[in-house]
Amino acid sequence: MGLSLRNQQQLLSKIATGNGHGEDSPYFDGWKAYENDPYHPIDNLQGVIQMGLAENQLSFGLVEKWILNNPKASICTAEGVNQFRDIALFQDYHGLPEFRNAVAKFMGRVRGNRVTFDPDRIVMSGGATGAHETIAFCLADPGDAFLVPVPYYPGFDRDLRWRTGTQLIPVACESSNDFKVTIEALNAAYEKAQEDNIRVKGLLITNPSNPLGTVLDRETLTSIVSFINEKSIHLVCDEIYAATVFSQPDFISIAEVIEDDIECNRDLIHIVYSLSKDMGFPGFRVGIVYSYNDAVVNCARKMSSFGLVSSQTQHLIASMLSDDEFVNEFISESAKSLEKRHNYFTSELEKVGISCLKSNAGLFLWMDLHKLLKEQTTEAEMTLWRVIINEVKLNVSPGSSFHCPEPGWFRVCIANMDDKTMKAALTRIRIFVNKELVVPTKKRCWQNNLSLRLSSTRLDDFMMSPHSPMQSPLVRAT
Numbered sequence: 001m002g003l004s005l006r007n008q009q010q011l012l013s014k015i016a017t018g019n020g021h022g023e024d025s026p027y028f029d030g031w032k033a034y035e036n037d038p039y040h041p042i043d044n045l046q047g048v049i050q051m052g053l054a055e056n057q058l059s060f061g062l063v064e065k066w067i068l069n070n071p072k073a074s075i076c077t078a079e080g081v082n083q084f085r086d087i088a089l090f091q092d093y094h095g096l097p098e099f100r101n102a103v104a105k106f107m108g109r110v111r112g113n114r115v116t117f118d119p120d121r122i123v124m125s126g127g128a129t130g131a132h133e134t135i136a137f138c139l140a141d142p143g144d145a146f147l148v149p150v151p152y153y154p155g156f157d158r159d160l161r162w163r164t165g166t167q168l169i170p171v172a173c174e175s176s177n178d179f180k181v182t183i184e185a186l187n188a189a190y191e192k193a194q195e196d197n198i199r200v201k202g203l204l205i206t207n208p209s210n211p212l213g214t215v216l217d218r219e220t221l222t223s224i225v226s227f228i229n230e231k232s233i234h235l236v237c238d239e240i241y242a243a244t245v246f247s248q249p250d251f252i253s254i255a256e257v258i259e260d261d262i263e264c265n266r267d268l269i270h271i272v273y274s275l276s277k278d279m280g281f282p283g284f285r286v287g288i289v290y291s292y293n294d295a296v297v298n299c300a301r302k303m304s305s306f307g308l309v310s311s312q313t314q315h316l317i318a319s320m321l322s323d324d325e326f327v328n329e330f331i332s333e334s335a336k337s338l339e340k341r342h343n344y345f346t347s348e349l350e351k352v353g354i355s356c357l358k359s360n361a362g363l364f365l366w367m368d369l370h371k372l373l374k375e376q377t378t379e380a381e382m383t384l385w386r387v388i389i390n391e392v393k394l395n396v397s398p399g400s401s402f403h404c405p406e407p408g409w410f411r412v413c414i415a416n417m418d419d420k421t422m423k424a425a426l427t428r429i430r431i432f433v434n435k436e437l438v439v440p441t442k443k444r445c446w447q448n449n450l451s452l453r454l455s456s457t458r459l460d461d462f463m464m465s466p467h468s469p470m471q472s473p474l475v476r477a478t
Helices: 005-011 026-036 060-069 081-088 097-110 127-139 156-161 183-195 218-231 254-260 294-306 311-321 324-350 378-392 419-438 440-456 459-464
Strands: 122-126 145-149 167-171 200-206 234-238 269-274 286-291 364-368 409-413
Touching: 026 378, 060 324, 097 122, 097 286, 097 311, 097 324, 122 127, 122 294, 127 156, 127 234, 127 269, 127 286, 127 294, 145 183, 156 167, 167 183, 167 200, 183 200, 183 218, 200 218, 218 234, 218 254, 254 269, 286 294, 324 364, 324 419, 378 419
Parallel strands: 145 167, 145 200, 200 234, 234 269
Antiparallel strands: 122 286, 269 286, 364 409
C-alpha cells in the first residue's frame, strides 16, 4: 500500500514536497500543453504550435555545414577518434584551456571587439540556469534578495530562488516609457526592502532583455553602475542574448561601461553568459560565469563541479569558436535571419491591428493584446491566454508569468520554427483576432473554420486568397 501524501511529505525534504521550482505557472503550463499535443505539419496539423520556447534555429544550416567540413572537431568520428582517450578521461573543473580561450574570444567578438575578456575568469556551468544559481550561492545567503526589473524571465524564480533561499524583489517598469529601468524605480524598490528588513545583496538585469527584446542604452547602464556602487550591492548582468541584436541601437555590454565610462568597485560586477541563445545550442548546456571578483571566481569554480560542461562539448566548441571565418559569418548571417523573421512577423501582425513593443534583439516579440481583454485585469489576461492555448492552439506566454504588472502583454517566440510553421501560426492568429473583433458573439466557432480551411486548402493558397481573414480590413472593437 502506498504512503499517504502526508506521510510522503514527512519523509521527504521541503524542497522535494514544495513548489519552489516555479512550475505552477502558465509559462510552464503552456509547455505542457505543447508536449501533450505537439503540432506537426503532416501528422498533427491541429496540434499546439510551440511559441513559448526562446530557441534560435534560424542559422542551424551554417553550423551543420561547419561540422561536416570539420569532422576532427568531434572525438566521435573516424577523423577525430585519435583524441578520444585524452578528451574522454577526467578533466580539471577549470575547463580545457582551449575552451576558455575560445569562449573569451567569442564573447569579445560578439561585443564588437570593443572589450576583451580574461580566459582565467571564465567559469563553466550547466547552462545559464546553473550559472545564475552559482552566482546566487556566491553572493547571497538564504533570505537575502536581488532586485529585478519587471517584466523578467520566469525561470529566474527557479534559478535564483529555489535551492538558494534568496528572494527576488520586482523593480517597477512601465509601458508608458517602454519598460525602461529608472533610478527612481530602483531606489523605491531598494528603500521598500529596507523598510521590510530585507537585505538587498544585488541587482539582476538582462541585456538584451527577455522578454522585451530591447537593449539598455549607455546612459541607463552608467546610472545602474552608479546605483549599485553607491549602495555597495552586486550587479549581475545576464547577457545571454548579446549576439541576437539585429539592428540599431547596438548592444553595449556592462564590460564596456566599466572599462570606459565610470569608476566603480569591480568586485561588484558579474556577467552571466551562455551559448544557448546566441549560437542556438541549449542542448549543449554551455553556461558561463564571468566575474571581476577573484573570490567569486574561485568559489564558482569549485561549485562548477556540480554542473560541468562535458569535455567532448568543450572540445567541439573550442574548435568551432576558434574558426574566425566561421564566427564572423555566423554572427552576421544570424543577425540578418533574425531581422528578416522579426520584420515579417511584426508586419503581418500589424495587418490585423496587433502591435508589439519596438525591439531589435532577442528571439521573441512582446505582443500587445490588451484590446482583446474583456477588462484590464490579470484575470482577463488569463482567460484570453486559456483560449489561445486551448482553442487557438498556440503556446504563447502571458505577461503575468513574467511578473508584468500591466495585463495584455504576451511573449511570442519566433525563431524556433521553420517558415511553414510560422505561416501556420500567423494564420491562426489572424483568424482568431478577426473573429474576436468582427463577430464577438461567434468567437468560439473560429477554430472549426480554421480546421476546415487548413484540411481542405493548401496553406500558401489560403494565405493569398482574397477571402482569407488576413486580407480583410480590421474592424476595431468599440
